[in-house]
Amino acid sequence: MRSIQVEAVVLKLLDYREADVIATLFTREQGKLRGIAPGARKSRKRFGGSLDLFARLTLTIRLRDGLSGIQEAAIVTLSHHIREELARVALAGYACELTDILLPDGMPNLRYYRLLCALLERLDGAPHSPADRRFFEINLLNILGYRPELERCSVCAAPFDGTRPLTFHPSAHLLTCRGCAGSGRPVTPTIAPLLRSCLSTGRFGAIGFTDDQLADAGLFLDNLIARHTGKELKSLRFLREMG
Numbered sequence: 001m002r003s004i005q006v007e008a009v010v011l012k013l014l015d016y017r018e019a020d021v022i023a024t025l026f027t028r029e030q031g032k033l034r035g036i037a038p039g040a041r042k043s044r045k046r047f048g049g050s051l052d053l054f055a056r057l058t059l060t061i062r063l064r065d066g067l068s069g070i071q072e073a074a075i076v077t078l079s080h081h082i083r084e085e086l087a088r089v090a091l092a093g094y095a096c097e098l099t100d101i102l103l104p105d106g107m108p109n110l111r112y113y114r115l116l117c118a119l120l121e122r123l124d125g126a127p128h129s130p131a132d133r134r135f136f137e138i139n140l141l142n143i144l145g146y147r148p149e150l151e152r153c154s155v156c157a158a159p160f161d162g163t164r165p166l167t168f169h170p171s172a173h174l175l176t177c178r179g180c181a182g183s184g185r186p187v188t189p190t191i192a193p194l195l196r197s198c199l200s201t202g203r204f205g206a207i208g209f210t211d212d213q214l215a216d217a218g219l220f221l222d223n224l225i226a227r228h229t230g231k232e233l234k235s236l237r238f239l240r241e242m243g
């Protein structure tokens with residue numbers, strides 16, 4: 001067994017036995033893993049209060065299949081300002097649960113690691129903005145290889161230029177232009193170029209959403225995310241209440 005240094009975001013914490021903690025981590029170097037921190041609830045010496053939800057840490061880990069051993073942890077950032085607003089806690093919790101569900105164990109993904117860190121940094125430094133969730137989701141789908149068609153109609157190949165009326169088809173999980181549609185839900189024509197912009201800028205807060213765009217992006221992205229998670233996320237109810 002070897003010890004390695006990693007940087008990681010804390011996705012989930014579980015008290016275990018009398019004094020241990022089991023942490024689910026998304027590491028930059030090894031992808032997602034679970035590690036046990038012996039005595040973390042009793043002794044602050046080795047872990048120094050670093051094992052906190054949403055924290056970004058450097059860790060020394062003894063890598064094992066299944067459950068690794070956390071030997072040391074030091075804080076990069078605790079992101080504790082997130083807790084100043086319940087809506088931000090809800091979004092951070094949702095992002096961590098999505099990461100836990102959608103990312104496979106032991107598969108590093110540097111682009112995704114950066115996206116998750118950028119979201120937590122944004123939530124730590126700015127008041128709640130509903131657009132942050134949608135910006136995160138479309139980038140997540142793109143990075144994980146689930147990017148929806150946002151360039152042109154899947155039926156007639158006409159480009160989504162922001163003026164063409166669009167229809168969203170929940171059962172097929174896609175957008176078409178309105179003329180090509182059977183049944184479906186009309187959505188604002190600008191939704192496709194808006195989501196394309198979210199992918200090309202890569203910076204939280206750079207893209208503004210109108211109320212209509214937020215509602216339609218929500219309809220579209222909720223459908224796509226649910227298709228890939230395949231189950232109701234625990235954090236989603238809390239997030240809806242906060243929204």
Ligand SMILES: [Zn+2]
Pocket residue numbers: 153154155156157158176177178179180
């Ligand atoms: Zn069409």
